[in-house]
Amino acid sequence: MAETNISDLIEQYLKEILGEDDIAEIKRSEIANRFAVVPSQINYVINTRFTLQNGYIVESKRGGGGYIRIEHVDLVDDTKIFDELIDYIGDSIGQSNADQIIVALLEDKVINNREADLMSSAIDKNSLRISDKVTENTVRARVLIGMINRLRFESTDSHE
Missing domain, CATH: 1.10.1200.150 (Transcriptional repressor of class III stress genes, C-terminal domain)
Structure with a gap:
């Protein structure tokens, strides 16, 4: 049950970031540290809740300067x-x-x-x-x- 709750909190946090701009660029390790979880927990939330069928495009760049970019797309304006x-x-x-x-x-x-x-x-x-x-x-x-x-x-x- 605790895992579901932390996933909900991470999702809510990322959506708050997205609410400001419709694009969020994050570092997986920073979010993991913020919520005291392993980076794979961040991957889980992104892979299950920020999917194309839910209206999001996710781009990931690995490495030291790596990031994850989440973009909420408006299906009406973007055929x-x-x-x-x-x-x-x-x-x-x-x-x-x-x-x-x-x-x-x-x-x-x-x-x-x-x-x-x-x-x-x-x-x-x-x-x-x-x-x-x-x-x-x-x-x-x-x-x-x-x-x-x-x-x-x-x-x-x-x-x-």
Whole structure:
């Protein structure tokens, strides 16, 4: 339980830094020292909570002058992110990761609540009703990619 709490605190701290600028450049060791945790705990928080499907791009440079740069991206204004989301989805995606993508699209106001509900329903395991998990995740990926492609074109059209 303590690990979850410290992860929440680290996430909150990083989001506060991001709140000022939408870009945070940090040193893993400095954050680890601040929270008295090992650097791998910082990696865990970044790898699980600052993901592309949650609306973040993370860049890491190793070495003595190394840093981690976290950038919150606005999916509405940055249509190249749709390509990165599609690359992330690939040929297969599980329910949880797909739901995270939909939540990020909703939070960035790319879609509204009704559209989010429709997307979630379309890719839900109960709607797909495929007994083979591999096939289910493949179909989910195809459906989600189709919807994201449609959003990209609407987003591009609406900015012209």
